[in-house]
Amino acid sequence: MxxxxxxxxxxxxxxxxxxxxxxxxxxxxxxxxxxxxxxxxxxxxxxxxxxxxxxxxxxxxxxxxxxxxxxxxxPAPAPRTSGLVASGYVVARRQATVSAEITGRIRDVLVEEGTVVEVGQVLATLDDTRARIQLDLLQSQLNASTARIRSLDAQLAEARLVATRAEELAARDIGPQANVSATRAQVDSLTAQLAAARSDRAAAAVMVVSQQDLIERHIVRAPFAGVVIAKNAQVGEILSPASAGGGFTRTGVATLVDMDSLEIEVDVNEGQIGRVVPGQRVEARLDAYPDWRIPAHVEAIIPTADRSRATIQVRVAFDERDDRILPDMAARVIFVE
Structure with missing residues (x-):
């Protein structure tokens, strides 16, 4: 237990x-x-x-x-812009379609697009064959007038001698008085003919100069220095400044532009024109070079408005010249405060 x-x-x-x-x-x-x-x-x-x-x-x-x-x-802050932007195009203040003053067939054209020319340089020539033939004719007439004057001078000198001799004979009662009157009349006639011949020679000389000027007008020259931007005619065509053009008839040989006169024309809304003043700084930009800021300034404000568009034209001048700036380029300008 x-x-x-x-x-x-x-x-x-x-x-x-x-x-x-x-x-x-x-x-x-x-x-x-x-x-x-x-x-x-x-x-x-x-x-x-x-x-x-x-x-x-x-x-x-x-x-x-x-x-x-x-x-x-x-760095100092960049200048502020006023926010006013306008669009336009590059234009040339000096631009011309060069032509001759007469009608004729073009024989030579010495320029191409892009050719730089100086004042008075030959751009083209017309066929002056007929003008030179006319010049030869007028020169011959001038020579004939000169020869006739020489002949009349000799005749007048002889007539004066005969008249003097007749007067001496009449004074000594050897010769008749009628011979004196005849010789004096001959001297007066030859003097009048000589004056007319001299007038004819002067007229012939003027006609020769006029024909030489006409021949010179067959040559088309540059009115100012610039660049050829268009070739408007070819060899063999008819040049007529008074014609409407078309077919083989041309009104001009070439279009010439003074590149130093390029500027921008823009349209500013008339409600904003108060923000633009002459001489105002402008920042220009070309559509071809959007990242290139070109310094410029307001050259002038055209004192008239376009009723249909409610705009006023403003001319903007470049501060510096550049070969990249070409006529008819699209541009945009920003007005600087």
Missing amino acids: TDRSAQLQSLSIDRDEAPTRSGVSLVTVISLLVVTALVTAALMWFFVTPQAPAAATQPVATSSPSTAQPATDA
């Missing part, structure tokens, strides 16, 4: 020791968590807190003279 009681007692659970062991384990876990939190806080304070003074001293460094110097060297 005693042995069984001892065995049963050995199998029973000791409830006084269990709380003690579990209590020790819970305390240990809580302690570890607290220690871990303290270590983490210490690490964060060590690595994070020292960076705060550096951030706080950053404004002090920027306020020093060495760091403030770049601010004084900053």
Whole structure:
């Protein structure tokens, strides 16, 4: 009986020791968590807190003279634009379709598109064969008039001698008085013929000069220096400035442009024209070169308005010449304040 009681007692659970062991384990876990939190806080304070003074001293460094110097060297701001934009085209103030003053067949054309010409340079010539034949005829008439004058001069000199001799004979009653009258009449006639011959020679000389001028008009010359932008006629065609053109008849030989006279013509709304003044700075941009800003200025404001479009034309002149600027290019201008 005693042995069984001892065995049963050995199998029973000791409830006084269990709380003690579990209590020790819970305390240990809580302690570890607290220690871990303290270590983490210490690490964060060590690595994070020292960076705060550096951030706080950053404004002090920027306020020093060495760091403030770049601010004084900053480029000046670009001029503001008034916001007024207008579109137009590049035009030439001096442009002409060159022609002859007479009608004739073209013999030579001495220029092509893009040829640079000077003032008075020959652009083309017309056939002047008939004009030169007429000049030869007039020159012959002039020579004949000169020869006739010489003949009359000799005849007049002889007639004067005869008249003088007749007067001497009549004075000595040797010769009749009728001879004196006849010789005087001969002198007067030859004097009148000589005056007429001299007038004829002067007229012939004027006609020769006129014909030479006509021959010169068969030559087409450049009225000003520029560049040929169009060749309007070919060899063998008829040139007639008074004609309407078409077929083999041309009204001009070539179109000449003075590149130094290029400018921009734009139309500004009449409600905004008060923001534009002569001499105002302008920034021009060509559609062909959109990134190229061309300095320019307002040359003139045309003192009339377009009733149908309610616009006023403004002429804008370039401040500098450039070979990239060509006639009839589309352009856009911005008026600068």
